[in-house]
Amino acid sequence: MSVRLHKLINRPEDLVDEMLEGFCAAYSDIVRCGGDRLLLRARAKAPGKVGLVMGGGSGHEPAMLGWVGEGLLDVNVVGELFAAPGPEQMLAGIRAADNGGGVLICVSHHAGDRLNAELALDLCEAEGLDNVDMVLLYDDISSAPKGREPERRGTAGLFFVWKLLGAFCEGDAALASAKALAEKVRDNTRSLAVSLSSCASPISGEVMFEMADGEMEIGMGLHGEMGMGRRKALSADATVDLMLPPLLEDLTYQAGDEVLVLLNNSGSLTLMELFILYRRAAAKLAEAGISVYRSWIGPYATTQEMAGFALSLCRVDAQMKALWDAPANGAYMKQSLGGLD
Amino acid sequence: MKHIGAAELSSVIRAVSGRIGVESANLNRLDAALGDGDHGRAVGGAFAFAADEIGALPEPTIGDIWRTTAKALLNRMGGASGALFGVFFLRGVPLLRGEDALGKAEMGALLQSGLAGVKARGKANIGDKTMVDALEPAVAAFLEAEDFGSAWSGAALAARQGAASTRDLVARQGRAKYLGERGIGHIDPGATTVALIFEAIDEWWGMNAE
Numbered sequence: 001m002s003v004r005l006h007k008l009i010n011r012p013e014d015l016v017d018e019m020l021e022g023f024c025a026a027y028s029d030i031v032r033c034g035g036d037r038l039l040l041r042a043r044a045k046a047p048g049k050v051g052l053v054m055g056g057g058s059g060h061e062p063a064m065l066g067w068v069g070e071g072l073l074d075v076n077v078v079g080e081l082f083a084a085p086g087p088e089q090m091l092a093g094i095r096a097a098d099n100g101g102g103v104l105i106c107v108s109h110h111a112g113d114r115l116n117a118e119l120a121l122d123l124c125e126a127e128g129l130d131n132v133d134m135v136l137l138y139d140d141i142s143s144a145p146k147g148r149e150p151e152r153r154g155t156a157g158l159f160f161v162w163k164l165l166g167a168f169c170e171g172d173a174a175l176a177s178a179k180a181l182a183e184k185v186r187d188n189t190r191s192l193a194v195s196l197s198s199c200a201s202p203i204s205g206e207v208m209f210e211m212a213d214g215e216m217e218i219g220m221g222l223h224g225e226m227g228m229g230r231r232k233a234l235s236a237d238a239t240v241d242l243m244l245p246p247l248l249e250d251l252t253y254q255a256g257d258e259v260l261v262l263l264n265n266s267g268s269l270t271l272m273e274l275f276i277l278y279r280r281a282a283a284k285l286a287e288a289g290i291s292v293y294r295s296w297i298g299p300y301a302t303t304q305e306m307a308g309f310a311l312s313l314c315r316v317d318a319q320m321k322a323l324w325d326a327p328a329n330g331a332y333m334k335q336s337l338g339g340l341d
Numbered sequence: 342m343k344h345i346g347a348a349e350l351s352s353v354i355r356a357v358s359g360r361i362g363v364e365s366a367n368l369n370r371l372d373a374a375l376g377d378g379d380h381g382r383a384v385g386g387a388f389a390f391a392a393d394e395i396g397a398l399p400e401p402t403i404g405d406i407w408r409t410t411a412k413a414l415l416n417r418m419g420g421a422s423g424a425l426f427g428v429f430f431l432r433g434v435p436l437l438r439g440e441d442a443l444g445k446a447e448m449g450a451l452l453q454s455g456l457a458g459v460k461a462r463g464k465a466n467i468g469d470k471t472m473v474d475a476l477e478p479a480v481a482a483f484l485e486a487e488d489f490g491s492a493w494s495g496a497a498l499a500a501r502q503g504a505a506s507t508r509d510l511v512a513r514q515g516r517a518k519y520l521g522e523r524g525i526g527h528i529d530p531g532a533t534t535v536a537l538i539f540e541a542i543d544e545w546w547g548m549n550a551e
Binding site: 057079080081082083084085086087088089110111112115116118119143153201203204206208209 | 369373382383415416417418421424425427462463515519
């Protein structure tokens with residue numbers, strides 16, 4: 001039996017445009033709306049620097065709207081609900097991100113995002129836009145086994161890529177080194193998610209998948225794709241205890257490693273729950289001899305009102321720590337000069 | 342009828358758009374089990390847009406019609422399916438340069454080029470629980486048939502059987518891949534759309550070929 005939720009929207013067909021209008025009105029000091037459902041920085045980057053463009057379906061707010069700004073992304077190409085934007089819209093985004101230093105298309109790995117980015121690259125070639133490249137980003141360890149990392153999906157942990165790559169491209173980096181940095185962050189990042197409830201499509205109002213009360217699922221992607229398995233819901237501590245070992249084992253994080261930690265709220269968990277979860281994660285990381293350089297807790301990549309969270313780790317070296325602490329000004333990612341110290 | 346000209350091709354795209362529009366809610370339901378429940382809305386909207394755009398073209402050639410359909414699917418549908426249905430049409434555009442009518446052999450070549458494009462881009466093969474499970478047998482049946490009429494009916498039947506075969510498969514491409522064995526028992530919506538397209542053309546042919 002299907003369940004319907006009432007969402008506070010107007011006409012479903014206006015959903016994406018009205019959301020963009022509202023976002024641009026609220027954060028007009030940081031971003032502006034271009035045509036073609038492009039979200040741009042209010043002030044463009046200096047000429048000659050690598051432009052960063054990221055396309056994706058909507059419905060995961062504040063991703064990716066909140067990541068456009070100084071020290072972050074240049075352009076977000078906004079797709080329909082949960083659907084990657086098409087190649088011509090991506091091409092418009094690439095042109096808008098082009099400051100003369102080349103453009104890197106950042107693809108959070110899902111079939112639609114990858115295919116449309118590849119087609120956009122074909123269009124660039126046909127139109128003589130050279131100096132454009134793409135990087136495939138992924139972090140979810142539940143979506144493909146170790147050894148088959150390029151098949152994995154992009155999820156909440158790409159948070160680290162946006163921040164570090166954004167900071168890197170404020171400097172005088174070349175396109176190839178920007179891509180190498182993105183790959184370095186990706187290869188040091190791992191995520192695993194847990195969900196406790198489904199969510200409803202804001203278009204149809206219908207619940208997107210069935211989930212019984214008192215169940216939890218480990219390893220669910222951003223769209224509710226089913227993951228590693230369902231089980232009876234556990235306590236906060238037991239949930240973290242189940243998630244950390246496979247995460248730590250996947251990248252062979254070791255004692256002495258320094259990591260950035262993100263506890264991402266998928267939608268409707270309370271901050272109270274997230275702090276309790278983080279308490280356990282921090283204690284277990286300390287037990288393993290892994291030190292936390294910085295931690296972030298909050299709703300950064302959501303799937304509507306789904307109850308759940310993702311735990312993401314990114315192993316950092318001195319270069320990455322400096323990039324993390326570099327200034328950033330996005331609506332949902334702010335870092336003042338010199339970091340938090 | 343031995344050839345399809347521009348007027349007929351416009352009419353075919355309208356017929357496909359109409360058929361998918363009628364089945365849109367069913368496609369959404371199929372997609373709700375394996376994806377995010379909007380396939381019918383997305384593909385129906387894109388074909389309707391294509392039909393409108395074609396209707397607004399002054400004296401379009403068959404190449405214009407094929408290209409307009411490709412662009413509508415690529416840019417209006419979104420996601421992986423928009424890219425792949427779009428590529429199916431886009432691949433055929435160079436074959437239509439200077440052509441003003443399609444015989445059975447030319448149509449077969451057009452379908453073959455589209456299939457090759459979809460397989461190359463989507464990296465999917467028969468058995469992966471994707472649109473290829475309906476498209477590949479449909480194209481093969483079309484090519485094997487003696488004449489245009491039986492080619493469409495053979496393709497429609499093969500596409501529907503191919504779509505039905507996805508019910509028992511575990512997806513190896515696309516979003517449904519992450520469902521693993523829990524996708525068993527559900528028919529792939531993209532394969533169903535392929536079947537609807539060929540069925541709509543077959544029906545159109547039955548009503549218009551004489």
